[in-house]
Amino acid sequence: MTAPALVIGIGNADRGDDAVGLHVARRVAALGLPAVAVEEAGGDVLGLMDRWAGVPRVVLVDAAAPLAAPGRIHRLDAARGPLPREIALGSTHAFGLADTVELARRLGRLPAQLVLYAIEAADFAPGAPLSPAVAAAVASAAVQVAAEFGSDGRTSDA
Amino acid sequence: MPSRTIRVDYLTRVEGEGALELDIRDGAVDGVRLSIFEPPRFFEALLRGRDATEAPDITARICGICPVAYQMSSVHAVENALGLAVPPPIRALRRLLYCGEWIESHALHIVLLHAPDFLGFPDAISMASAHGEMVTRGLALKKTGNALLRLLGGREIHPVNVRVGGFYRAPTADELAALVPDLQAAREQAVALARWVAGFRFPDFERDYEFVALRHPDEYPLNEGRLVSNRGLDIPVSDYDATFEERHVAHSTALQSVLRARGSYQVGPLARFNLNHDRLGPSVQALAAELGLAPGCRNPFRSIIVRAIEVVYACEEALRLIAAYAPPEAPFVAAPPQAGIGVACTEAPRGILYHHYRLNADGSILSARIVPPTSQNQGTIEEDLRIVATRDLDLPEDELRDHCEQAIRNYDPCISCSTHFLRLEVRRR
Numbered sequence: 210m211t212a213p214a215l216v217i218g219i220g221n222a223d224r225g226d227d228a229v230g231l232h233v234a235r236r237v238a239a240l241g242l243p244a245v246a247v248e249e250a251g252g253d254v255l256g257l258m259d260r261w262a263g264v265p266r267v268v269l270v271d272a273a274a275p276l277a278a279p280g281r282i283h284r285l286d287a288a289r290g291p292l293p294r295e296i297a298l299g300s301t302h303a304f305g306l307a308d309t310v311e312l313a314r315r316l317g318r319l320p321a322q323l324v325l326y327a328i329e330a331a332d333f334a335p336g337a338p339l340s341p342a343v344a345a346a347v348a349s350a351a352v353q354v355a356a357e358f359g360s361d362g363r364t365s366d367a
Numbered sequence: 368m369p370s371r372t373i374r375v376d377y378l379t380r381v382e383g384e385g386a387l388e389l390d391i392r393d394g395a396v397d398g399v400r401l402s403i404f405e406p407p408r409f410f411e412a413l414l415r416g417r418d419a420t421e422a423p424d425i426t427a428r429i430c431g432i433c434p435v436a437y438q439m440s441s442v443h444a445v446e447n448a449l450g451l452a453v454p455p456p457i458r459a460l461r462r463l464l465y466c467g468e469w470i471e472s473h474a475l476h477i478v479l480l481h482a483p484d485f486l487g488f489p490d491a492i493s494m495a496s497a498h499g500e501m502v503t504r505g506l507a508l509k510k511t512g513n514a515l516l517r518l519l520g521g522r523e524i525h526p527v528n529v530r531v532g533g534f535y536r537a538p539t540a541d542e543l544a545a546l547v548p549d550l551q552a553a554r555e556q557a558v559a560l561a562r563w564v565a566g567f568r569f570p571d572f573e574r575d576y577e578f579v580a581l582r583h584p585d586e587y588p589l590n591e592g593r594l595v596s597n598r599g600l601d602i603p604v605s606d607y608d609a610t611f612e613e614r615h616v617a618h619s620t621a622l623q624s625v626l627r628a629r630g631s632y633q634v635g636p637l638a639r640f641n642l643n644h645d646r647l648g649p650s651v652q653a654l655a656a657e658l659g660l661a662p663g664c665r666n667p668f669r670s671i672i673v674r675a676i677e678v679v680y681a682c683e684e685a686l687r688l689i690a691a692y693a694p695p696e697a698p699f700v701a702a703p704p705q706a707g708i709g710v711a712c713t714e715a716p717r718g719i720l721y722h723h724y725r726l727n728a729d730g731s732i733l734s735a736r737i738v739p740p741t742s743q744n745q746g747t748i749e750e751d752l753r754i755v756a757t758r759d760l761d762l763p764e765d766e767l768r769d770h771c772e773q774a775i776r777n778y779d780p781c782i783s784c785s786t787h788f789l790r791l792e793v794r795r796r
Contacts, residue, residue: 253524255475259510304479308492315495316503 212246214266214358217257219250219306225337226279226330229347230270232339233326236351245358254309258318267320268354271306272330272343279331280342282350287323324357326350385780387771388618389756396760399753400618401745401775414735419445419726420702423529426722426737430781431524432475435468435516436715438529439590440737444722445531448709449702456695457533458590460519463543463688464529465589465713466681467515470508470553471523472716473636473674473681476779477564478505481671484773485567501563504556508678511546511553515685518542533699543689550689554682558654561675565658570770573665574754576747577629578638581714587646587680588639588714595642596632604712607721613738624743631746634718635778636673637664651680667751667777674716674779704730715740717779741780748778 218234221227231249238247246264250257261267273283285292291314292307304312306325313319328350331340339347352362390398410429414422422441427434439461446453453461478501479491488494495502513523518538520526528535579600581592594610595601602610613622626632644652644662655661655676660669706728712719718740725733755774759767 251524253513255506255509256513256523258506304475308490311492312495312502315492316499 211263212244213264214242214245214268215261215264216245216247216268216270216354217250217260218248219254219257219269219271221251223336225332225334226328226340226343227272227333229272229328229330229339229343229350232344232347233270233328233350233354236347237354240351240355240360240362242355242358242360254306255304255312257306257309258313258316261320261323262318264320266322266358268324268326268357269306270326270328270350270354272333273327274329275331276329278342279329279340280346281329282346282353283325283327283329284353285325285327287325288319288321292325326354385619387752387775389752389771391756391760394760396753396756399749399756400616401749401752402618411735411737414724414732417732419448419704419724419730419732420531422722422724422732422735423531424527427525427529429737429739432472432781433468433715433717434525435464435520435529436713436720437737438526439465439713440711440715440720440722441724442529442531443590443711443713444709444724445726446702446709447711448707448724448726449531449705450707451532451700451702453533453700454695456537456693457699459688459692460534460537460695461529462586462589463515463685464519464526466685466688467512467519469512469589469681469716470557470678470685471512471516472779473678474505474508474512474557474560476716476776477560477671477674477678478502480779481773481776482564482567484769484776485564485569485671501560504560508553508556508560511549511682514546514549518546530699532702533695533697535698537695537698540692540694543692547686547689550682550686554679554686557675557678557682561654561658561672561679564671564675565660567671569666569668570755572668572751572755574667574751576638576665576667577626577632578641579626579632579634579719579743580638580642581712581719582642583646585646587643587648587684590713591711594712594719597641598629600626604710604721607710607712607738608723611721611738611743613742619745621742621745622738623745624738625746631750632743633667633747634740634743635670636677636716636718637667637670638718639714640664640673640676647676647680648683651676651683654679667774670777704728717741717781718743739781741778744778744780748775748780751777 216237218230220230234247234249287310355362386402388400423438426437426441429437483494516523521528577596577598579596581588582595583592612627613624616623641662708725710723712721721738723736727733751774755770759770
């Protein structure tokens with residue numbers, strides 16, 4: 210059965226701060242939020258449309274291009290309107306996340322609620338760990354994602 | 368005539384980074400340069416000293432859209448150097464994996480990258496409101512192609528299951544059978560897609576190309592065959608270097624390939640179709656005839672129909688291979704190291720992809736050379752653009768730009784591969 214809510218961390222585990230979405234997703238998964246499925250995605254973002262099919266509430270977590278402050282967390286309501294291009298949610302291929310969200314909107318395949326947490330990155334070096342400022346944002350981002358589902362972000366004892 | 372400059376800083380809906388520059392002098396096209404500025408990636412150099420068994424995983428990283436092509440050309444070339452032959456079930460699995468890549472790569476290009484040009488939309492997102500059903504079909508096809516890659520390759524982008532001598536793990540017959548319903552549906556979706564694109568308006572444009580493709584005695588070419596052309600070329604792949612030459616041009620970080628004897632040539636779907644129409648099988652041939660497509664087609668804009676027909680073929684071929692599948696006794700054959708030289712060409716979605724390796728006795732790579740399809744089509748793209756730009760010189764600049772970009776996309780150029788995006792600049796003097 211499809212969970213009513215889904216968190217998808219997006220990134221490449223081997224490209225420095227690009228992995229931040231995966232780290233946040235793992236932290237959210239560890240909270241064991243009831244009725245919230247947590248997945249990780251990399252590579253083909255067009256496939257996200259299939260992953261969220263039939264799920265009314267979806268939260269995406271992805272690394273964003275460095276702007277001013279590495280580790281800064283942006284909350285973007287993708288259901289309300291197009292994602293801002295200055296966040297530059299680019300892809301090395303022809304279709305990135307912002308394009309995928311817009312295509313889904315035109316096709317009527319957008320979840321009723323779609324929130325994107327975009328975390329400003331600093332470094333995408335191959336094989337590198339998260340940079341300190343971005344690593345420091347993981348816990349806070351996970352708490353904010355959990356709060357989307359009414360959780361205080363603490364692991365339940367149940 | 369007053370001088371003016373038209374400029375497109377970034378060609379979108381192609382893979383990679385590049386630009387187009389048109390020089391116009393006294394009302395005539397004086398120079399056309401497909402300029403690729405994506406930095407060189409030095410894959411051939413970084414292969415040197417690595418073990419030959421690493422070639423499929425390293426070269427797969429050249430492209431996220433056609434990694435299977437790199438894996439296939441590299442394993443065949445290394446096996447050629449080692450004097451290794453793989454048993455029929457492994458050969459069949461490789462062909463099946465390649466079908467998956469053709470389906471996902473062609474579906475992406477047809478619907479998301481090229482169709483908007485023919486229907487007057489700036490991109491697939493704008494097109495989706497009016498043609499949502501077709502975009503959905505394209506996405507479903509891509510998903511089916513990706514499912515084949517995931518099962519046979521371990522994952523859908525940069526597969527990890529291919530090795531010299533075969534696969535790390537062969538799928539079970541049940542795992543393959545589970546894909547059959549989706550492939551059957553995909554075949555029907557591909558037929559609908561082919562009928563849709565065949566109804567587009569095509570520019571009245573023909574050129575007398577030399578088409579080059581692989582040709583196999585029995586099959587529509589994917590993994591092997593002789594190199595043939597419509598002008599009498601018929602050589603084993605081992606004669607590639609004697610027949611073709613890569614040239615450096617100052618305006619591009621990608622080398623351009625030419626036939627030593629005759630210059631530019633065209634590779635890719637249109638070349639394959641024209642040279643191998645008799646290998647498509649009756650149902651696909653009947654579809655081509657229904658859509659008004661016959662061998663000898665010289666209009667590159669109609670390559671979008673050929674791509675759709677090749678998706679139908681790939682679905683049918685995948686179903687045939689799955690029906691005939693008998694798991695191999697072992698997923699791979701051993702590949703003991705030995706000194707040697709090996710070459711191979713396979714048919715990437717965009718055309719022939721040539722690999723050449725020289726191996727040391729310890730199995731390490733002494734030298735590697737990779738000639739991707741986009742390098743081979745570059746000269747032809749420039750010649751097409753000269754004609755399109757000359758014909759459309761008096762059109763408003765945005766229309767001229769659109770027509771040039773559409774002509775480039777006929778070749779689905781993968782600029783990341785060939786250097787390893789595109790800016791259009793028109794200088795009028």
